[in-house]
Amino acid sequence: MTTTTTIDPETSLGRLVGDHPEFAAVFESLGIDYCCGGDTSLRRACTENDLELDTVVERLATTDSTDELAPAEASITELVDDVVETHHDYLRAELPSLERTVRKVARVHGDTHPELEAIEATFLELQEEVTHHIADEEETVFPEIRKLENGAPPTAPEEARIREAIAHLEEEHDDAAAHLEEIRTLSDGYAVPSDACTSYRNMLDRLQLLEADMHRHVHKENNVLFPRAERALESC
Numbered sequence: 001m002t003t004t005t006t007i008d009p010e011t012s013l014g015r016l017v018g019d020h021p022e023f024a025a026v027f028e029s030l031g032i033d034y035c036c037g038g039d040t041s042l043r044r045a046c047t048e049n050d051l052e053l054d055t056v057v058e059r060l061a062t063t064d065s066t067d068e069l070a071p072a073e074a075s076i077t078e079l080v081d082d083v084v085e086t087h088h089d090y091l092r093a094e095l096p097s098l099e100r101t102v103r104k105v106a107r108v109h110g111d112t113h114p115e116l117e118a119i120e121a122t123f124l125e126l127q128e129e130v131t132h133h134i135a136d137e138e139e140t141v142f143p144e145i146r147k148l149e150n151g152a153p154p155t156a157p158e159e160a161r162i163r164e165a166i167a168h169l170e171e172e173h174d175d176a177a178a179h180l181e182e183i184r185t186l187s188d189g190y191a192v193p194s195d196a197c198t199s200y201r202n203m204l205d206r207l208q209l210l211e212a213d214m215h216r217h218v219h220k221e222n223n224v225l226f227p228r229a230e231r232a233l234e235s236c
């Protein structure tokens with residue numbers, strides 16, 4: 001089904017993707033940062049990316065909607081479950097396997113493509129940080145956030161701890177985004193070299209998928225789940 005919703009250019013990117021998950025793929029293809037840059041309005045994002053606002057609005061307006069969970073209508077529990085099952089489980093399965101491919105490609109092609117050494121180092125840092133980050137979310141912050149919907153109101157120290165933890169997670173999201181941007185730059189936008197073997201192509205494809213998935217993941221946390229948790233804290 002094609003959306004017929006009127007799009008207000010002053011609406012933030014995070015809100016637009018929150019209401020219309022299908023817009024994420026459009027922003028991704030245009031290189032618009034809708035996750036860590038989710039507070040930016042559509043109009044400003046177009047200006048900053050040198051894009052014609054009317055063309056982008058037209059493209060969004062004719063994008064088919066998806067069956068994906070609409071975050072604006074979901075409960076906190078549903079949002080947390082979606083993040084864990086869709087994104088954390090993907091990362092736990094994908095990162096160790098992608099690590100083997102990145103190491104192998106760097107070892108085999110490093111002489112002719114010196115940027116592979118930096119891609120490998122950046123990927124390994126990202127992997128370590130993200131692995132720790134998602135475990136931290138699942139073991140400490142998400143259980144606290146779930147309780148905001150179903151449990152007793154938090155005490156003042158608990159509330160302060162949740163707010164501090166959310167701010168810390170958002171900082172880590174910025175770090176992950178910087179690593180992904182570095183990999184994109186080092187690989188010249190995942191451009192496939194003429195001498196690339198199957199493993200090399202496979203590595204570039206999967207790094208690009210990792211980037212897109214991380215953008216969706218961080219968007220759901222920064223622009224939907226955490227603001228929802230903060231609103232729940234305010235109403236306690």
Ligand SMILES: [Fe+2]
Pocket residue numbers: 083087088134137217221
């Ligand atoms: Fe997460």
Ligand SMILES: [Fe+2]
Pocket residue numbers: 133137169173218221
């Ligand atoms: Fe996160």
